[in-house]
Amino acid sequence: MNLRVAVTAIAGWLFADLLLAFAIVVLGTQDPPPRPVAQPSPPPRQALERGFxxxxxxxxxxxxxxxxxxxxxxxxxxxxxxxxxxxxxxxxxxxxxxxxxxxxxxxxxxxxxxxxxxxxxxxxxxxxxxxxxxxxxxxxxxxxxxxxxx
Structure with missing residues (x-):
């Protein structure tokens, strides 16, 4: 029975390691997020003088x-x-x-x-x-x- 528990435990760890490796491969093959495109700045606003x-x-x-x-x-x-x-x-x-x-x-x-x-x-x-x-x-x-x- 000890041998059977050890094989089951090893299979679980092997599955977890394979899942982690798969996740790393998938994340590594993703394109990086697009960089934000620089928007032209709006024209400067003119301020009015307080008095008239x-x-x-x-x-x-x-x-x-x-x-x-x-x-x-x-x-x-x-x-x-x-x-x-x-x-x-x-x-x-x-x-x-x-x-x-x-x-x-x-x-x-x-x-x-x-x-x-x-x-x-x-x-x-x-x-x-x-x-x-x-x-x-x-x-x-x-x-x-x-x-x-x-």
Whole structure:
């Protein structure tokens, strides 16, 4: 009986050793995991300055709606009068318009003229239109948020 137990015990150890050898062979023949492909880094985000530049002016609502050059020139003069805006890039412009029958529509009309007034400052700028309360018709107030200088 001792011999029989010894043969059974040896057979179990032999089976375990063969299983271990088989596992090592299988793991050794596996392809290594693929290396992660380098993803292009996203473009750097630009940050806006905390404060804004306030520009106020009067524009004829009819000229703004029609996109006339007089409204564009009025915007250009008001912008050029602010030295802090020279050579800069705006990220967001909040435009407040005063008109008896729809200040938001008037502000939207003014926003459509911004890039014509200064294509560098207002290229691809985000705008919002608001009603300017307590002002007479034709008054416009721009709150211009600039990107930090590079």
């Amino acid at each position: 530049v306030k520009v106020t002016l009067s524009v004829d609502p009819d000229d703004a709606r029609a996109g006339r050059q007089g409204a564009v020139e009025a915007l250009r003069r008001a912008i050029q009068a602010k030295p802090r805006l020279r050579g800069r890039k705006a990220g967001i412009v909040l435009t407040f318009g005063a008109q008896n029958n729809g200040g938001e529509a008037f502000a939207r009309d003014v926003n459509h003229l911004l890039e014509r007034a200064d294509g560098t400052l207002f290229a691809n700028v985000a705008t919002r239109d608001f009603q300017l309360l307590g002002a007479s018709g034709g008054e416009v107030m721009l709150n211009i948020y600039l990107f930090y200088k590079n």
